[in-house]
Every structure is written in structure tokens, then in C-alpha cells.
Amino acid sequence: MAIVVERKSLSLLERTYLPQIASGLWITLKNFFKPKVTLQYPDQRPVLPDGYRGAPTLVKDSFGREKCVSCQLCEFVCPSKAIKVTPGEIDPSGEYAFIEKAPRDFEIDMLRCIYCGLCEDACPEKAIVLQKEFSINADSRAKFVRHKEELYALGGVLPDKIMKWKKVRDTAELEGGR
Amino acid sequence: METQQVKINVNGADYLVKAGQSVLEACRSVGVEIPFFCYHPNLKVAGSCRMCLVTIGLPARDRATGEMLKKSDGSPEIAFMPKPAIACGTNVAENMHIITDSDAVKSCRESVLEFLLLNHPLDCPICDKAGECKLQEYANRYGAGESRYIESKNVKPKKVEVAGKIILDSERCIECSRCIRFCNEFIGKSVFGFTKRGSKTEIAVYGDDNDSNYLLNVVDGCPVGALTEKAFRFKMRTWFLKTAKSICAESSAGVNTRVWSRGDRIYRITPRRNDAVNDVFMSDSGRYMHERFRPENRLKIPRIDSSPCDLSYAVDRAVEISKLGGLAIVANGWQTLEEQFMIAALARECSAKVHMASHVAEDDGKLVSADRTPNMRGAFVTGLISEYPEPALDALAREIRAGGVKTVLCFREDLKALGLDSKDFKSANVIYCGALENRTSESAKICIPLRSEFEKDGLWINRQFRVQKFERAVNPPADSVDEIELLSALMRKIANESFKTPTVREVRELMASRIAVLKDCADVGDSGVLIDSSEFAGVKFPEEAALHFEPSK
Numbered sequence: 001m002a003i004v005v006e007r008k009s010l011s012l013l014e015r016t017y018l019p020q021i022a023s024g025l026w027i028t029l030k031n032f033f034k035p036k037v038t039l040q041y042p043d044q045r046p047v048l049p050d051g052y053r054g055a056p057t058l059v060k061d062s063f064g065r066e067k068c069v070s071c072q073l074c075e076f077v078c079p080s081k082a083i084k085v086t087p088g089e090i091d092p093s094g095e096y097a098f099i100e101k102a103p104r105d106f107e108i109d110m111l112r113c114i115y116c117g118l119c120e121d122a123c124p125e126k127a128i129v130l131q132k133e134f135s136i137n138a139d140s141r142a143k144f145v146r147h148k149e150e151l152y153a154l155g156g157v158l159p160d161k162i163m164k165w166k167k168v169r170d171t172a173e174l175e176g177g178r
Numbered sequence: 179m180e181t182q183q184v185k186i187n188v189n190g191a192d193y194l195v196k197a198g199q200s201v202l203e204a205c206r207s208v209g210v211e212i213p214f215f216c217y218h219p220n221l222k223v224a225g226s227c228r229m230c231l232v233t234i235g236l237p238a239r240d241r242a243t244g245e246m247l248k249k250s251d252g253s254p255e256i257a258f259m260p261k262p263a264i265a266c267g268t269n270v271a272e273n274m275h276i277i278t279d280s281d282a283v284k285s286c287r288e289s290v291l292e293f294l295l296l297n298h299p300l301d302c303p304i305c306d307k308a309g310e311c312k313l314q315e316y317a318n319r320y321g322a323g324e325s326r327y328i329e330s331k332n333v334k335p336k337k338v339e340v341a342g343k344i345i346l347d348s349e350r351c352i353e354c355s356r357c358i359r360f361c362n363e364f365i366g367k368s369v370f371g372f373t374k375r376g377s378k379t380e381i382a383v384y385g386d387d388n389d390s391n392y393l394l395n396v397v398d399g400c401p402v403g404a405l406t407e408k409a410f411r412f413k414m415r416t417w418f419l420k421t422a423k424s425i426c427a428e429s430s431a432g433v434n435t436r437v438w439s440r441g442d443r444i445y446r447i448t449p450r451r452n453d454a455v456n457d458v459f460m461s462d463s464g465r466y467m468h469e470r471f472r473p474e475n476r477l478k479i480p481r482i483d484s485s486p487c488d489l490s491y492a493v494d495r496a497v498e499i500s501k502l503g504g505l506a507i508v509a510n511g512w513q514t515l516e517e518q519f520m521i522a523a524l525a526r527e528c529s530a531k532v533h534m535a536s537h538v539a540e541d542d543g544k545l546v547s548a549d550r551t552p553n554m555r556g557a558f559v560t561g562l563i564s565e566y567p568e569p570a571l572d573a574l575a576r577e578i579r580a581g582g583v584k585t586v587l588c589f590r591e592d593l594k595a596l597g598l599d600s601k602d603f604k605s606a607n608v609i610y611c612g613a614l615e616n617r618t619s620e621s622a623k624i625c626i627p628l629r630s631e632f633e634k635d636g637l638w639i640n641r642q643f644r645v646q647k648f649e650r651a652v653n654p655p656a657d658s659v660d661e662i663e664l665l666s667a668l669m670r671k672i673a674n675e676s677f678k679t680p681t682v683r684e685v686r687e688l689m690a691s692r693i694a695v696l697k698d699c700a701d702v703g704d705s706g707v708l709i710d711s712s713e714f715a716g717v718k719f720p721e722e723a724a725l726h727f728e729p730s731k
Contacts, residue, residue, distance in 0.1 A: 069304045070304075071302075071303035071304060072415045073303070075418075076415070076417065087413065087414070087415075089411070089412050092337075099304075100337070101303075124303045168299070171333055172333045174330075175332075
């Protein structure tokens with residue numbers, strides 16, 4: 001059964017609309033003298049709070065070592081399937097060869113990314129970090145796919161506090177190498 | 179012989195189980211899971227991991243009189259052993275009481291895991307075993323959850339290459355000795371061994387000459403990531419891969435396999451358990467069977483006289499040429515039983531002769547048999563041939579040269595390698611249908627791309643006359659045609675009948691109703707169906723005695 005809501009008829013004063021116009025003008029007048037809140041974007045940029053979830057990027061540690069070991073957990077957890085990791089082996093003659101694994105390529109499709117931050121949560125190496133970049137532009141679909149070099153260039157350095165790899169390397173050196 | 183049964187009691191519930199088996203197997207058969215690392219159903223018991231510790235008790239007897247002690251309610255008094263025993267190394271006995279869920283057993287498992295994890299590097303993010311690692315699973319299910327160990331972990335050799343196809347990481351090893359036992363017992367050669375003692379124990383590799391065609395089975399057997407396959411190293415995490423139940427196409431052994439793929443790319447092939455065929459093993463060469471179907475080797479688009487054309491046009495032209503008469507069909511032992519059945523029907527319809535060639539190589543007495551086609555016996559069952567074929571197609575060449583054959587409908591085989599020369603290609607029209615390019619496809623009149631065995635469903639009959647089914651693992655390429663569809667199109671046009679293209683299942687059901695020995699094969703389970711082979715007892719098959727196979731005299 002439909003419920004019929006009774007509509008109250010308007011009084012004479014209300015039917016003239018004059019009080020409503022006056023109160024509307026009063027609000028406008030008040031705001032005339034208040035400080036302005038509109039941001040002149042893009043000339044002015046917002047100040048973003050810490051923990052803001054912008055574009056995901058890859059970071060290196062303070063030794064310049066790439067932190068990602070291409071475990072592909074970010075790829076697995078990504079709800080929009082924006083990440084594609086091509087795993088590879090670290091050059092055996094390099095300084096960090098004992099870490100064994102690093103991404104050969106790391107692609108993030110910025111058209112698919114929904115900035116949920118699950119990749120950052122899932123990462124066991126704290127190698128993928130959501131930065132404050134929010135306005136992402138390109139003139140083709142292919143350019144929206146960010147590859148490894150671009151992601152590292154955008155990511156910069158995030159000092160590693162734990163440095164598990166260093167402990168492993170130091171123990172190995174102490175025990176006479178591998 | 180009737181198998182003897184004994185009554186056991188697991189966690190307070192009574193069960194009847196087969197006598198003579200281990201407590202671990204008996205518990206598993208009644209649905210009680212006991213964790214283990216070193217136990218392997220096809221290898222000898224080592225009892226080295228101590229993960230399967232359970233509390234075991236037997237009815238107590240009076241020491242003086244030897245009489246059974248009874249409780250006040252008349253049930254036998256059970257004397258439990260003061261310390262836990264390993265379930266894999268203890269056999270079941272009448273009235274044995276087994277406890278797998280007490281606090282004592284739980285604390286045993288927790289302690290064993292703590293010991294195993296002391297020196298384990300915990301590099302799961304880069305370990306290829308992650309996702310199918312027993313240590314990972316059990317640490318999650320039975321472990322304490324955190325480590326109390328603060329000292330540095332042991333350093334052992336990492337990234338040691340074994341026989342060019344395995345990478346050994348001793349730090350991850352939990353010393354279960356499965357790899358040692360597998361090489362000693364199955365391959366019959368010592369490849370791995372333990373060196374050093376205590377927590378420094380590590381797996382060592384003997385010498386350089388340790389290659390074998392079965393070595394990669396240690397990778398499947400390794401419960402942790404200590405032994406990983408080099409070809410699969412850092413290729414893909416296991417949880418991304420989809421699996422399909424398949425059969426190895428390497429030989430007539432019919433090894434049951436599992437094909438692991440992601441997005442139409444096959445990453446690896448591993449053996450699948452079938453106790454009547456291959457236990458849990460397979461050859462190393464069989465693991466790379468998918469590599470011949472790499473895109474660069476594939477016949478991608480239909481061609482007529484070497485120029486690309488539309489698929490339906492190529493099929494129509496093939497029908498026209500076939501209708502001219504003088505048709506010969508070259509079938510093969512890689513075709514599924516369903517396809518061979520349809521070829522037999524087509525051959526009957528246009529009274530064409532079916533030719534086949536054998537592909538025989540050395541028999542290794544294990545899981546690579548002499549017949550290197552997976553379904554030669556299917557051709558006997560479907561009636562394509564009645565004698566074991568010759569290695570070359572001399573009969574076909576003779577018939578072409580005599581002018582009796584005008585058109586050759588060739589499936590997969592390379593006619594040029596089987597005794598036909600370029601003159602024969604001129605005097606007869608060759609229609610080549612296959613998944614791969616070869617010398618025949620280069621000079622054939624019509625080429626029609628077919629699907630590989632990884633891209634279709636079907637049945638194969640192995641050397642034991644066991645009908646086994648395989649499933650599609652990856653999607654077929656866009657311009658390829660299903661063989662059943664192609665054969666149906668040919669049948670429709672040649673026989674002037676109109677019928678719907680049957681599905682694989684429909685062909686299977688029809689086959690089961692038409693061929694007497696295949697009556698139980700309309701629905702083949704995972705372990706296959708052994709069919710009556712007495713009809714073919716006179717055929718001289720080339721296979722020698724091997725694992726689970728005895729050739730008929």
C-alpha cells in the first residue's frame with residue numbers, strides 16, 4: 001500500500017517568496033566578507049596530507065639498491081589488475097647478486113590503477129609506495145603504462161630500517177663467503 | 179586374495195583399515211591428516227624429519243601371565259608409549275590406538291617446525307617453491323608463528339647448479355633425504371648425499387656425471403625450495419598458474435601430467451599421480467614437450483599454393499580436391515581416439531586407404547617407451563590399421579607412383595621425411611593438416627592449421643591399453659581449426675549428409691556404442707580405463723618391459 005503524504009498548503013507570506021529571497025541574499029552577503037576557500041587549480045596546488053594515496057611508484061634504499069624482488073604479491077593482490085611484473089635474475093657479477101631476484105620489467109597501467117594502496121600493504125620489501133602524485137596525463141594508452149625505469153625515477157629513495165639483506169651478507173662474509 | 183584388515187582407533191574413533199600399511203597411510207585413508215616432510219609413498223621410509231610424530235598405544239598384557247588386561251567395563255586396557263613415535267615408520271596393528279590431536283602431539287609438531295625453521299632463510303618472496311611449499315604450509319598450520327632465534331643463521335652453498343637443469347640452495351634444505359633416496363632407488367645412481375653434521379648438514383652433489391632423464395623428479399619431490407628447476411627459475415609464481423590434467427605425448431607410456439599455464443603460455447609440466455601408470459614420476463624430456471609448439475614453429479594461417487587464404491575457403495578447397503577420388507589418408511599416433519574414429523569413418527565413406535608411420539626409438543625401460551607416439555594403439559582399436567606400421571610410408575609412395583592415389587590428406591606427419599619426394603608432391607595433391615610447419619607444409623597444395631594436444635580434449639591409449647583422457651590447457655590460436663570440426667566438414671561434403679559438428683563428448687559416446695572394447699570409455703576417470711587387448715595379442719609392439727608394464731608374449 002502506498003502511503004499518501006499530506007502536503008501542507010503554503011501561507012500567504014510563503015507564496016510571495018520574499019522571505020526566501022531575503023534569506024538567500026543574506027547568505028550571499030555573509031560569504032562576501034568571509035575568507036576565500038576556492039583553490040585556483042591548476043595555478044594553485046593543494047597541500048596533500050601524509051598518507052595520501054596517489055600514484056604507486058618503486059623506491060630504492062639509501063644504498064641505491066632496488067628493493068623490489070619481484071615476488072609478484074602486488075600483482076596478485078591488485079584488484080584492478082593494473083600491475084604486471086616480469087621477474088628476472090640479478091646479474092650474477094653485480095654487487096647484489098646474492099639477493100638473486102629482481103624485476104626485469106615492472107608495469108603499472110595508470111588507467112587501471114584505482115589508488116587503493118593494497119600493493120603497498122602486500123609488499124614484503126616496502127618497495128612499492130603510493131606517492132602524492134594525483135594528476136596523471138598522457139596522450140596515448142601506451143604512455144599510461146609506466147615501466148620500471150619511470151617508476152624508479154618517480155619513486156626516489158626510501159631508507160630501509162631493517163636491512164635484512166645486509167645482515168645476510170655480513171653473516172656470509174663472516175663465515176667465509178658463499 | 180582378500181586383503182587383510184585390522185581395527186585401529188584414531189583419536190577415539192574405530193576404523194577398519196588395510197593391514198601392513200604405515201600408520202601415516204592408514205590415518206590418511208580414514209581422513210586424518212598427519213603432516214610429513216621426508217615420507218614419500220614411492221620411496222623407502224627414512225624417518226628423518228620427525229614431523230609425523232604421533233602417540234601410539236597397544237592393548238596391555240599382564241607381564242607375568244601374558245593375559246590381556248581389561249578395564250572395568252570390559253574394554254582392553256591400552257598402554258600408550260611414553261614417547262611419541264613416527265607414523266611413517268610404524269605399521270598398523272590390531273587394536274592400535276593412535277592419537278594425532280593431543281597437546282603433546284601438537285607441541286611435537288611445533289618444536290620440529292621450530293628446529294627446521296631455525297636456519298631456514300625465509301626467503302619465500304624469491305623462492306620458486308612458495309605457494310606449493312610444505313614447510314610454508316605446515317609452518318602456517320602447525321607452527322608457533324614466530325621465531326625465538328636471534329643468532330645469525332647458518333651459511334651454506336646457494337645457487338649450485340646440478341647437471342645443468344637444477345639449482346640447489348642448501349640453506350633452504352631441511353635434510354629430508356628424499357632426493358638422495360629417489361636417485362638411489364629410481365634412477366639407480368647416487369647423485370646427492372649428505373655431508374657435515376648436525377645443523378651444518380648439507381646436501382652435496384657427487385661428481386659431474388650425474389645427469390639422467392629422470393633427475394627433475396627430485397624437484398617435484400623436494401618438499402621445500404632447496405631443489406628448483408632451472409628452466410622454471412624466476413619465471414612465474416605458482417599461484418598465478420592454472421593447471422590442466424594432461425597426458426604426456428612423449429611416448430606410449432602415457433605418463434599422467436599436469437600442465438601449468440597462465441594466459442595461454444605454458445610455464446611447466448609436472449607429473450600427476452597415477453599408481454597404475456607412472457606413480458608420481460615423469461621423464462625430464464617430457465617436461466618440455468610444449469616447447470615444440472612455440473609460436474615460431476607453428477603453422478599459423480591456412481595456405482593454398484603457398485599463399486595465405488581464409489580458413490573456410492581452404493577447407494572448401496580441401497573438400498573439392500578430396501572428392502575427386504583416389505584419396506589416401508595419412509593418420510598418426512598423436513591424434514586423439516575420437517579423431518582416429520572419425521578418420522576411420524571418413525576412410526570408409528570414400529574408400530580411402532589409411533597409412534601410418536611408426537616412430538620408434540630407444541626404450542629406456544622406465545617411462546619413455548620405444549613407441550614415441552602416445553596413441554598408436556588407438557589406431558588399432560579404431561580399426562585404422564591392423565599391423566604395426568613401418569617407419570616409412572613406402573606403400574603410399576608406391577601407390578602414388580602407380581597413379582592410384584591422386585590426393586593425400588596428411589595429418590601432422592612430414593611426408594618428405596617418410597619417403598616421399600618432390601615428384602610425388604607434383605603427381606598427387608597433398609593436403610597438409612597440422613599444428614606445426616615442416617617440410618611437407620612448405621610444399622603442400624593446401625595447408626590447414628590444426629590444434630596441438632595442449633589445445634584440445636581427447637583420449638589416448640597407452641602401452642598398457644589404458645584409455646586415458648587429457649584436457650585442454652591453453653586456448654588455441656585464432657586461425658586454427660579443431661580436427662573433429664575439419665573431419666566433420668569433410669564428411670558432410672563427401673557423404674552429402676547434413677549433421678551438426680559433434681562435440682568431443684558426443685564422439686566419445688558414439689565410439690563407446692560402436693566399438694565393443696571401448697564400451698566403458700564414454701566417461702573415463704582420472705586414472706583411465708584398462709580395456710581388453712586380447713584382440714591385438716598378435717601385433718608386434720616394440721615396447722619393452724618397464725615400470726607397470728609387461729609386454730604381451
